[in-house]
Amino acid sequence: MKNYDIAIIGSGPGGYVAALRAAHLQKSVCLIERGRIGGTCLNRGCIPTKAYAASRDVLHTVRGAADFGIDVSTAGVDFQRIFARKNQIVKDVRTTVTRLVRGSGIDIIKGSGRLVDENRVSVEAKDGAMTDVRAEHIIIATGSRPQILPFLKVDHESVLTSGDLLKLDTLPEDIVIIGGGIIGCEFASIFNAFGVKITIVELAESILPTIDRQLANIVRRRFKRDGIRVMTGTKVTGVNVTGDTVTLSIDNGDDISAAKALVSVGRAPNTKGIGIDEVGIRLDNGKVVVDDCGRTGVGGIFAIGDVTAGPMLAHKASYDAINAVHSAFGIAPHTVPHSSIPSVVFTSPEIASVGVSEAEAKELSIDYTCGRFSYAASSKALCMNKTEGLIKIVAKKDSGVIIGAAICGARASDMIYGLGVAIDNERRAKDVYKTVFAHPTLCEGIKEALEGIDGMAVHKIVKQR
Numbered sequence: 298m299k300n301y302d303i304a305i306i307g308s309g310p311g312g313y314v315a316a317l318r319a320a321h322l323q324k325s326v327c328l329i330e331r332g333r334i335g336g337t338c339l340n341r342g343c344i345p346t347k348a349y350a351a352s353r354d355v356l357h358t359v360r361g362a363a364d365f366g367i368d369v370s371t372a373g374v375d376f377q378r379i380f381a382r383k384n385q386i387v388k389d390v391r392t393t394v395t396r397l398v399r400g401s402g403i404d405i406i407k408g409s410g411r412l413v414d415e416n417r418v419s420v421e422a423k424d425g426a427m428t429d430v431r432a433e434h435i436i437i438a439t440g441s442r443p444q445i446l447p448f449l450k451v452d453h454e455s456v457l458t459s460g461d462l463l464k465l466d467t468l469p470e471d472i473v474i475i476g477g478g479i480i481g482c483e484f485a486s487i488f489n490a491f492g493v494k495i496t497i498v499e500l501a502e503s504i505l506p507t508i509d510r511q512l513a514n515i516v517r518r519r520f521k522r523d524g525i526r527v528m529t530g531t532k533v534t535g536v537n538v539t540g541d542t543v544t545l546s547i548d549n550g551d552d553i554s555a556a557k558a559l560v561s562v563g564r565a566p567n568t569k570g571i572g573i574d575e576v577g578i579r580l581d582n583g584k585v586v587v588d589d590c591g592r593t594g595v596g597g598i599f600a601i602g603d604v605t606a607g608p609m610l611a612h613k614a615s616y617d618a619i620n621a622v623h624s625a626f627g628i629a630p631h632t633v634p635h636s637s638i639p640s641v642v643f644t645s646p647e648i649a650s651v652g653v654s655e656a657e658a659k660e661l662s663i664d665y666t667c668g669r670f671s672y673a674a675s676s677k678a679l680c681m682n683k684t685e686g687l688i689k690i691v692a693k694k695d696s697g698v699i700i701g702a703a704i705c706g707a708r709a710s711d712m713i714y715g716l717g718v719a720i721d722n723e724r725r726a727k728d729v730y731k732t733v734f735a736h737p738t739l740c741e742g743i744k745e746a747l748e749g750i751d752g753m754a755v756h757k758i759v760k761q762r
Contacts, residue, residue, distance in 0.1 A: 298417075298429040298430070298431050299327065299404070299428070299429070299430050299431065300325075300431045300432070301324075301325045301326060301327045301404070301430065301431070301432040301433075302319065302324035302325045302326065302432065302433050302434065302626075303315075303316075303319045303324055303325075303326050303327075303432050303433065303435070303436065303622070303625060304326075304327050304329065304410075304418050304430050304431075304432035304434075304435050304436070305319075305326070305327070305328050305329065305435075305436045305438055306329045306410035306412075306418060306435070306436070306437050306438060306439055306571065307329070307330065307336060307410075307437070307438035307439040307440055307567075307602075308328050308329075308330035308334045308335065308336055308398075308405075308438075309335065309336020309337060309338055309339070309438060309440045309602065309611070309614060310335075310336065310338045310339070310343075310602070310611040310612070310614045310615045310618075311336075311436075311438040311440070311601045311602035311603075311614030311617055311618045312328060312330070312336065312436070312438035312601075312602075312618070313328065313334065313335070313336075313394055313397075313398055314614075314615040314618040314619065315436050315438060315601065315618035315619075315621060315622050316328045316398060316401075316403045317397060317398065317401055317403070318618065318619055318622045318623075319622050319625075319626075320401035320402060320403055321401075322622070322626055322628075324626065326401075326402075326403045326404070327403065327404040327405075327406055327432070328398060328403055328404070328405050328406070329406045329408065329410035329418065329420055329430070330405065330406075330407060331408055331409040331410075331423075333391060334391055334394055334395045334398065334405070335390065335391050335394055336440050337440050337441070337442075337460075338611040338614075339387065339390055339391055339394065340387060340391065341459070341460040342459070342460075342611075343611050344386060344387055344390055345383050345384075345386070345387050345463050346459075346463070346483060346484070346487070346643065347643060348382060348383040348386045348387070349379065349383055349487045350483070350486075350487055350643045350645075352379045352382070352383075352491075353486065353487050353490040353491070353645060354645065356372055356374065356490050356491075357490065357645060359372040360372050361682060364682050365682065374468075374491050374492055376466075376467065376468050376491060377466065379491070380465075380466050383463075406420050406428055406430065407422055407423075408420040408421050408422040408423070408426075408428065409421050409570075409571075410430075410571065411570070411571050411572040412435065412437075412571060412572030412573065412575065412576045412578075412598070413429075413572065413575075413576075414576060414596075415576060415595050415596025415597060415598055416431055416432060416433065416435070416596060416597065417429065417430065417431050417432075418430045418432070418435060419572075432597075433597055433625075434597040434598075434599065434625040434626075435597060435598045435599070436591070436598075436599045436600070436601060436618070436621055436622075436625075437568075437571065437573075437585060437593075437598065437599070437600040437604055438600075438601050438602050438604070438614065438618070439566075439567040439568070439571060439604055440566075440567055440602060440603045440604070440614075441564040441565055441566050441567055441603035441604070441609055442564060442565055442567055443458040443459060443460070443561075443563075443564055443565075444562050444563040444564055444565045445458075445560065445565075446560070446562060448534070448535060448536075449475065449533070449536050449560050450536065451560055452538065455538045455541075455542075455543045455556075455557060455558065456536055456538065456543060456557075456558045456560060457557055457558065457559050457560065458559075458560060459480055459484065459559065459561060462484060462557075462559055465557075468488070468491055468492065469493060469555070469556035469557045470494060470555075470556050471493060471494035471495070471496070471555040471556050471557075472484075472488060472493055472494075472495055472496075472555055472556070472557045472558070472559055473495075473496045473497075473543065473545055473553050473554075473555040473557075473558050473559070474495065474496065474497045474498070474558075474559045474561055475498055475533050475545070475558060475560050475561060475562060476497075476498075476499060476500075476560070476561035476562040476563070477497045477498070477499030477501070477503075477504035477505065477506075477527065477529065478499075478504075478505065478506070478507070478561065478562075478563065479505065479507075479508075479640075479642050480561045481497060481499075481504075481559065481561035482497070482504055482516065482520075482642060482644050483642065483643050483644055484559060484561065485497055485520065485525055485644075486520075486523075486525075486643075486644040486645050489520075489523055489524065489525050490523075490645070494555075495524075495525045495526065496525075496526040496527075496528065496553055496555065497520075497525065497526070497527045497528065498528045498531050498533055498545065498547065498553065499527070499528065499529045499530075499531065500530070500531065501529060501530070502529050502530050503517070503529055504516070504517055504520075504527055504529060505642060505648070508642065508648055508650065508703070509648075509650060509654045509655060509656065509689065509703045510656065511655075511687065511689065512648050512650075512687060512689065512703050512704075512705035513648070515646065515648075515685065515686065515687065515705045516642070516644050516646065516648065516705065519644075519645065519646065519685065531547050531548065531549065532547060532548040533545050533546070533547055533548075534546045534547060534548055536558060541556060542554050542555070542556065543555055543556070543557060543558040545558060564603065564609050565583065566583050566584050566585075566603055566604040566605075567603070567604060568580060568583060568584070568585060568604050576595055576596075576598065577595055578593045578594075578595050578598065578600075579593070579594070581606070584604060584605055584606050585600035585604050585605050586606075587599070587600050587601075587605050587606075589620070589630070589632040590620050590621060590623075590624035590630050590632070591605065591617055591620060591621035591624065592621075592624065597625065599621040599624070599625065601614055601617035601618050601620075601621050602614030602617055602618070605617065606635075607635040607638070608635060608638055608640060610638065610640060612638065612639075613635070613638050616633075616638065620632060633721055636651075636652050636653055636701075637651060637652060637717060637720050637721050638717075639651040639713045639714065639717050641709070641710040641713070643710065646683070646685050646686050646705055646706045646707060646709070647704075647705070647706065647707070647708070647709040647710050648703065648705045648709060649703070649704050649709040649710050649712065649713035650701075650702065650703040650704070650713070651701065651702055651703075651713055651716055651717040651720060652691070652699070652700050652701030652702055652716070652717075652720045653691055653700045654691070654701055654703065655667055655689070655691055655701070657701070658691055658700070658701065663693065663700070664693065664694045665691050665692065665693060665694055665700070666691075666692055666693075666694045667689060667690065667691055667692075667749075667750070668689070668690045668692070668726065668745075668746040668747055668748065668749030668750035668754070669687060669688065669689050669690075669746055669749060670687070670688045670742040670743075670745040670746040670749065670754070671686070671687055671688075671742075672684050672685060672686035672687065672688075672706045672707070673685075674745075674756060675737075675739060675741065675742050676736075676737045677737040677738050677739050677741070678706070678707065678739060678742075680737065681707060681739075683706065683707035685706060686704070686705045686706020686707065686709070687704075687705050687706065688702075688703075688704050688706070688742045688743055688745075688746045689702065689703045689704070689746065690702045690716065690726070690743070690746045690747055690749075692725070692726050692750045696725060697725040697726045697727060697750060697751060698723055698724070698725050699716065699719045699720055699724055699725070699726055699729070699747075700720060701720070702716035702717075702720070704743075706739070707739060708739055712739060712740055712743065715729075715740070715743065716743065726747040726748075726750040726751055727747075727751060729743075729744075729747050730744050730747035730748045730751075730753075732744075745757075
């Protein structure tokens with residue numbers, strides 16, 4: 298039996314970050330992984346989809362080159378090259394992460410890990426060989442998998458999960474996407490740009506139902522302009538595959554047919570088959586119950602990322618990882634509420650949000666005020682020909698403390714972090730807008746929205762009394 302200070306089950310952005318941080322603390326570490334290093338995010342999620350999104354963005358730029366006075370030939374899509382580029386990026390990132398892990402003296406044990414007791418994990422390799430690992434601390438970082446509805450049979454050929462869609466090396470003529478959440482809308486935006494006819498079927502009354510409605514509607518309008526068919530308030534009641542055609546039955550009695558169907562109705566935590574019940578760890582709605590530092594209450598076992606409550610996001614898993622490792626080895630963690638963890642939708646345009654939304658502020662009976670700034674009023678956005686979008690910031694009315702922010706528009710994903718810092722540190726709007734922002738930049742819109750909270754927005758007509 299091998300002995301370690303800490304053993305980690307799963308090597309996604311939670312698991313491998315936990316391993317690296319423990320190694321930095323000079324602890325003996327093993328990382329247990331049944332598949333490829335990097336987990337879903339690196340191999341079947343964040344990285345490959347963002348490689349595709351980058352190709353989409355370049356395509357949009359080239360197709361709009363005439364607006365900048367640039368003459369180019371007609372932009373075409375060579376999907377084989379896009380597909381190969383995506384695979385190479387995934388391989389390069391995975392190689393880098395593996396080099397980091399091995400170079401830090403971390404043992405990688407290939408196989409499926411199962412808890413035996415609060416200090417022991419049994420690992421079964423693909424060939425059936427067994428390895429026992431003993432550790433003072435154990436972290437469960439097994440991530441999540443696509444949620445499958447009982448009446449939607451996924452055959453991985455015609456009816457696909459997000460991972461299956463990323464494996465396609467040729468473009469289908471059309472795809473119907475079941476679920477208009479973040480993943481479904483990202484794929485809709487990407488494959489529509491590549492020339493695939495897209496239909497989204499969403500049960501809720503709006504696509505992106507967890508996102509600020511005002512910003513979600515900007516994306517919906519863009520979808521309409523791009524020819525993406527969106528059916529909201531619509532329930533899929535069945536799926537039938539005949540030859541090369543998938544037919545969806547929906548609750549209004551109509552059928553929708555396409556070459557492929559993508560099931561994108563959320564994700565489920567990977568908590569089965571890893572010994573959770575045997576060691577007495579509590580679950581709530583399938584997720585491991587933990588405290589703010591990831592402790593399960595069973596010996597030195599922690600759980601992080603998608604198997605615990607909160608947003609299923611790679612950066613949330615990495616954040617959890619640092620806190621769990623620090624807590625395990627006596628270092629005070631820095632904890633923040635889940636609402637302070639930013640979320641990004643990589644559609645075109647992007648949406649990024651952090652903190653409390655305007656709708657949530659109303660539900661919580663918070664006396665709030667909003668500052669807004671349109672991308673159309675930004676000189677930098679005009680120069681970039683990216684005037685589609687809005688910056689929206691929510692603050693407490695009495696104190697001006699920032700409690701939420703949302704951005705829809707170009708580079709929203711890169712701009713949101715500063716507002717997250719402000720929320721995490723309970724900064725007032727005036728504390729931030731007094732900072733000098735460079736001109737011309739998109740971030741100036743943040744300054745204007747913050748000034749608007751105090752009625753001090755400079756680039757806004759003021760009616761004289």
